[in-house]
Amino acid sequence: MKVNHEHQHSFYDEMYDENQALRDHYSSFGAFIENTSAKKLNQLQYSADKAQMAMGMTFNVYHDKEGSEKILHLDIIPRIIPGKDWNKINEGLKQRITALNLFLQDIYNDQKILKDKVVPSDLILGSKDFLKPCMGLTPPKGIWCHITGTDLVRDNNGEFYILEDNLRCPSGVSYMLESREIIKRAYPYLFNKLGVRPVSDYPAKLLEMLQFLSDKSKPKIGVLTPGVYNSAYFEHSYLAQQMGVELVSGLDLMVKDKKVYMQTTKGLEQIDVLYRRIDDTFLDPQAFNPNSMLGVPGLFEAYKAGNIALANAPGTGVADDKAVYAYVPKIIKYYLDQDPILHNVPTFLCREEKDRNHVLENISELVVKETNAAGGYGMMIGPKADAEEHEKFRQLVKSNPNNYIAQPTLSLSTVPSIVDNKTIEGRHVDLRPYVLYGNEVEVIPGALTRVALKKGSLVVNSSQGGGSKDTWVLY
Amino acid sequence: MLSRVANSIYWLGRYLERAENYARFINVNFNLMLDLPPDLKEQWEPLIMATGDHEHYKLRNSRYNMQEVIYFLAFDHSNPNSIISSISKARENARMIRENLTKETWEKLNETYHFVNKASDEKIWKKDDPRDFFEDVKSRILLLYGLADNTVARTEGWYFRQLGQYLERADKTSRILDVKYHILLPSANEVGSPLDFLHWMALLKSVTAFNTYRRLYGNISPSGVVEFLLLNKYFPRSVFFCLKEAEQCLYKISGANGDGYSNSAEKAMGELRSKLEFDDVNDIISSGLHEYIGHLQTKINNISNKINDNYFQIKDNFASQTMGQE
Numbered sequence A: 001m002k003v004n005h006e007h008q009h010s011f012y013d014e015m016y017d018e019n020q021a022l023r024d025h026y027s028s029f030g031a032f033i034e035n036t037s038a039k040k041l042n043q044l045q046y047s048a049d050k051a052q053m054a055m056g057m058t059f060n061v062y063h064d065k066e067g068s069e070k071i072l073h074l075d076i077i078p079r080i081i082p083g084k085d086w087n088k089i090n091e092g093l094k095q096r097i098t099a100l101n102l103f104l105q106d107i108y109n110d111q112k113i114l115k116d117k118v119v120p121s122d123l124i125l126g127s128k129d130f131l132k133p134c135m136g137l138t139p140p141k142g143i144w145c146h147i148t149g150t151d152l153v154r155d156n157n158g159e160f161y162i163l164e165d166n167l168r169c170p171s172g173v174s175y176m177l178e179s180r181e182i183i184k185r186a187y188p189y190l191f192n193k194l195g196v197r198p199v200s201d202y203p204a205k206l207l208e209m210l211q212f213l214s215d216k217s218k219p220k221i222g223v224l225t226p227g228v229y230n231s232a233y234f235e236h237s238y239l240a241q242q243m244g245v246e247l248v249s250g251l252d253l254m255v256k257d258k259k260v261y262m263q264t265t266k267g268l269e270q271i272d273v274l275y276r277r278i279d280d281t282f283l284d285p286q287a288f289n290p291n292s293m294l295g296v297p298g299l300f301e302a303y304k305a306g307n308i309a310l311a312n313a314p315g316t317g318v319a320d321d322k323a324v325y326a327y328v329p330k331i332i333k334y335y336l337d338q339d340p341i342l343h344n345v346p347t348f349l350c351r352e353e354k355d356r357n358h359v360l361e362n363i364s365e366l367v368v369k370e371t372n373a374a375g376g377y378g379m380m381i382g383p384k385a386d387a388e389e390h391e392k393f394r395q396l397v398k399s400n401p402n403n404y405i406a407q408p409t410l411s412l413s414t415v416p417s418i419v420d421n422k423t424i425e426g427r428h429v430d431l432r433p434y435v436l437y438g439n440e441v442e443v444i445p446g447a448l449t450r451v452a453l454k455k456g457s458l459v460v461n462s463s464q465g466g467g468s469k470d471t472w473v474l475y
Numbered sequence B: 001m002l003s004r005v006a007n008s009i010y011w012l013g014r015y016l017e018r019a020e021n022y023a024r025f026i027n028v029n030f031n032l033m034l035d036l037p038p039d040l041k042e043q044w045e046p047l048i049m050a051t052g053d054h055e056h057y058k059l060r061n062s063r064y065n066m067q068e069v070i071y072f073l074a075f076d077h078s079n080p081n082s083i084i085s086s087i088s089k090a091r092e093n094a095r096m097i098r099e100n101l102t103k104e105t106w107e108k109l110n111e112t113y114h115f116v117n118k119a120s121d122e123k124i125w126k127k128d129d130p131r132d133f134f135e136d137v138k139s140r141i142l143l144l145y146g147l148a149d150n151t152v153a154r155t156e157g158w159y160f161r162q163l164g165q166y167l168e169r170a171d172k173t174s175r176i177l178d179v180k181y182h183i184l185l186p187s188a189n190e191v192g193s194p195l196d197f198l199h200w201m202a203l204l205k206s207v208t209a210f211n212t213y214r215r216l217y218g219n220i221s222p223s224g225v226v227e228f229l230l231l232n233k234y235f236p237r238s239v240f241f242c243l244k245e246a247e248q249c250l251y252k253i254s255g256a257n258g259d260g261y262s263n264s265a266e267k268a269m270g271e272l273r274s275k276l277e278f279d280d281v282n283d284i285i286s287s288g289l290h291e292y293i294g295h296l297q298t299k300i301n302n303i304s305n306k307i308n309d310n311y312f313q314i315k316d317n318f319a320s321q322t323m324g325q326e
Helices: A006-010 A024-034 A038-055 A083-107 A121-125 A173-186 A190-194 A202-212 A233-243 A299-304 A328-336 A353-361 A387-399 B003-034 B045-051 B054-060 B066-075 B083-096 B103-121 B131-151 B156-182 B194-206 B210-217 B222-231 B239-254 B264-278 B281-287 B289-312 B316-323
Strands: A058-060 A069-071 A074-081 A147-149 A151-154 A160-164 A221-224 A246-248 A253-256 A259-264 A267-270 A273-276 A309-311 A366-370 A379-381 A404-408 A414-419 A423-428 A434-437 A441-443 A448-452 A466-473
Touching: A024 A074, A024 A190, A038 A069, A038 A074, A038 A173, A038 A414, A038 B103, A074 A083, A074 A173, A074 A414, A083 A160, A083 A328, A083 A434, A083 A441, A173 A202, A173 A233, A173 A448, A173 A466, A202 A221, A202 A233, A202 A273, A202 A309, A202 A434, A221 A233, A233 A246, A233 B083, A253 A299, A259 A299, A259 B003, A299 A309, A353 A387, A353 A404, A366 A387, A379 A387, A387 A404, A414 A448, A414 A466, A423 A448, B003 B045, B003 B066, B003 B083, B003 B131, B003 B156, B003 B194, B003 B289, B045 B054, B045 B066, B045 B156, B054 B066, B066 B083, B083 B103, B103 B131, B131 B156, B156 B194, B156 B222, B156 B239, B156 B289, B194 B210, B194 B222, B210 B222, B222 B239, B222 B281, B239 B264, B239 B289, B264 B289, B281 B289
Parallel strands: A074 A466, A221 A246, A221 A273, A273 A309
Antiparallel strands: A058 A069, A147 A434, A151 A160, A253 A259, A259 A267, A366 A379, A366 A404, A414 A423, A434 A441, A448 A466
């Protein structure tokens, strides 16, 4: 099937270079695509859709109505990353997560970085994600951000940039794992030939990391889920199943004498480590949001007493705020005395007058984002918005500058994707690799590649018409 | 094992068995109607009576024709016991405890759910002959049983599912037998006639018992069939066999070592099992089979409630204990 890639000149295409020739790491796969009939490719795509349905890799649209489950579209053309590019991502993420972990330990304890005025105090202490109850706390083994899913993008110069640090409950890793299983069925012989690095040991590594957090020889481990109606429930149950640990909800747990117990058919059984997929403030109605029905009363006291490890630690959200993001290069320099290996997207902080004026003047060329919104909401892409929208965001920025940042519009790289079973065209992608912090910091050689299925769209979020691709990291 | 998980596994077992039995009910009645003499009217009402869904049925339906009854028993979401409801609930329970199931089990169950929904979209009940669909439902559920048999470790979860499955089957086999009570013969003279004989044969076939019965009992007689389906010690769908297996599951779960019951569920189960062990088929028939079966179903419900009390209930003091901390 012919790949339509002539119009790609203004973007970095992952498969074709500027002379419209296949890049080296795509040569085998590109040849395969070009020599395979459209009919055959559509069949492969159809099988992949079917497999996703059968696996129940679905998210709920209306939870109580039949037949309303949707799959996250998985495009069968993989995103391939050569080993050389990956090594830089690997080193860069390790450095970044190490520094952010030191940062979290510092701001909840000595606050040296605030005293040294490297990061403004009010930005941290005034953040709604700064959890005062965590002050003076050192989590088990000193680890705060056990599981991270950092978002990266590749600009038209071919460089990778960090877009977002997701230090709270990053989701999507189950898609990375299950997509790989599905795509393996589509191209059984290509994997070996190309040397694609496996990701299937992720659950084993996750389990090892969680076990590391407890000093018991056989700690009892659970995944804490908000419940079956949460949109990421598939992932919660999937990970519990793959690790062979309990999947628990708040109702299954109780706290007694500052220890956490599960209610079992044989009475109460103590649990030592929770991989929690509930937001910080819903964890414990006694310590945080009193209206939370999802959490466990007394959990935070048990955590403070050192009787339960929580991954990620409560309080990490303060470090992945979009305004704090702008300071991460300085944070890396401060704690590690190193220059960042992976760069930030240049960021204008609307809280600073000079930056703010620049934003107000150039708003039509910038992307303006709310500092603590996620999922592609609360943002405006200047070049895609009209004058009315520009003015609306100008007013928003003026009235609440602390709440906004702005960045130049990035030209996200593209990967050819099957469009409407008819043509193959470039679609914009991002990259979310997963990092585990246990005995050491480890970047999993794979990722969730999200793709904006709409032509020209830069928004890859699943809630806004995004799909995904399997990501092949080569040796 | 978490109480919530045990509860879901138990109901997973019950709903799957329920769906399978409903598929059997419908097919056997369909087959039976094919054998009726040309001057006799089709009878679909007995199915509704036997499944115990008649109150519900009357809310929306006034007649008992084939299409309406099949729709109600197989595809009606408003009937909590229909095949589509049972499969949806089985899947919902499975989804809640997916981490406890093997990948294959989940996927096959999920496929079955989509299969039933597709059949519903295609309005299978309007087909002249919908039997293939019900055969498929049966095969898919039997496949799930086979998968479980060969892949699931014999630990607590296994016994909770078996417990649900056998209790449900005991109930449903008794209901199949009760179909005979509700099917009307043209006149009292027909008792023992070829038509009567056809009915009894159809009952046996619905639980895949015909050949086994033939080998063990030879001639088809009402007391033979009743004894076989209620009291037989070796046939895996007889009520006694199901109760005996379910009782063993309870002992495996509690770890009681054979010195008698250790909780109220085991007590109720043991009582009912031993009653069937010593009951005589002639006494059952002379005192009224229909009444006997009704009594049996009440006892089975009572056992299920006791299981709930002992293993699943989030105890009231659980919440207050939690709140009482600090």
